[in-house]
Amino acid sequence: MSHQPSFAALRVFEAAARHENFTQAAGELGMTQAAVSYQVRLLEQQLGIRLFVRERGRVRLTPAAADLARTMTGALGSISAAVRRLYEADEQALVVSCSSTMAVKWLAPRLGRFQALRPDIDLRLDISDALSDFRGVDAALRTTAIPAEGLYALRLMAIHAVPMCSPELASRFAIGSPADLLATPLISRDDVWWEDWFANAGITLGSAPHGGIRLASQVAEGTAAMAGHGVAILTPELWAAELNSGQLVIPIDLPLDTGMSLWFVCPHERRSAPKLRAFAAWLSREAG
Structure with missing residues (x-):
């Protein structure tokens, strides 16, 4: 032959x-x-x-x-x-890309419930603040105003921002109005959320003193705020445990709508995969 x-x-x-x-x-x-x-x-x-x-x-x-x-x-x-x-x-393997802040403060504390619900899925987090190109990653959680074109996107929740600090600092500076924050140390003062929050309160941030602590992530900012180093502008949905325990307080309850949302995104061609459908449905329930 x-x-x-x-x-x-x-x-x-x-x-x-x-x-x-x-x-x-x-x-x-x-x-x-x-x-x-x-x-x-x-x-x-x-x-x-x-x-x-x-x-x-x-x-x-x-x-x-x-x-x-x-x-x-x-x-x-x-x-x-x-x-x-x-x-x-x-x-069985589900790889999800997520920023460090969202992973530590929102997703990781909830993962036990997903594992109890779907023990057959091996969930792995790819923790990175860089945007994923979905090579070796099934889906991602992204905080943005509008997700990139070409992706399936499920909106999970709006992102708000509000000043938070330790109860001791709030008492020491007698914070009772937005204007009182101008005399307090602001953590990451150059964060655009501060400028937007003060503008929403009718105050020009330019009159606030310069200097202070500048940090690169909300996790670091919140930790510094709990230590009494200043007032940070944080997302309340990510700091619910610390607010409930009294480690953080909201001295001025004036939430800022940042215009951003938390999204579940994945390539369109993968959205029907059973593991992605299960994870997206669970995320939607968790986000309420």
């Missing part, structure tokens, strides 16, 4: 051998009966042996073809099992 027979012909042969009927094999493979007959004749020519004895209403394997049929059935079964294992492994 000068070359290996085509896999297409071998696949048709296996189905015909298993059914002992060309018409039933054609139905399984989505082919016509004539196409099945053609592939079998082609394989017989390539192998130089007769594979079937035609009988009324059925075909019967020749003794020479029986071993090939058993081998093909086993081989195709192994291939199907390998593909199934690959699919199941992919469905």
Whole structure:
């Protein structure tokens, strides 16, 4: 034999051998009966042996073809099992990109509930403040006004901002009005949220003293605020535990609508994957 027979012909042969009927094999493979007959004749020519004895209403394997049929059935079964294992492994692993602040202050504390609900899903967090390109990542949580085009996006919650500080600092500076904050140390004073919050309160931030602590993340800002180092402008949805415990207080309850939201995003072609549907539905319930 000068070359290996085509896999297409071998696949048709296996189905015909298993059914002992060309018409039933054609139905399984989505082919016509004539196409099945053609592939079998082609394989017989390539192998130089007769594979079937035609009988009324059925075909019967020749003794020479029986071993090939058993081998093909086993081989195709192994291939199907390998593909199934690959699919199941992919469905079990869920990689989600998330910023450090959102991971630490919102997602991670809730993950136990998702694991209890779906112990079959192996959830892994890719914690990064950089935007994901979805290579090796299934989905992402992003805080933005409008998600990037080309992505499926589910809005989870609006992002608000409000001044927070330790109760001791609020008492020491006798903070009772927005104007009182001008005389207090503001953490990350150059944060645009401060400018917007003061503008919303009818105050120009330019009159506030310069200097103070500048930090790169809301986690660091909130930690500094709890330590009494100043007033930080934070997202209340992320600091509910600290507010409930009294580690942080809101001296001026005037929330700022930042115009941003928390979004669940993923490539459109993956949105129907069962693991992504399950995770998105759970996130939506958690966000309320």
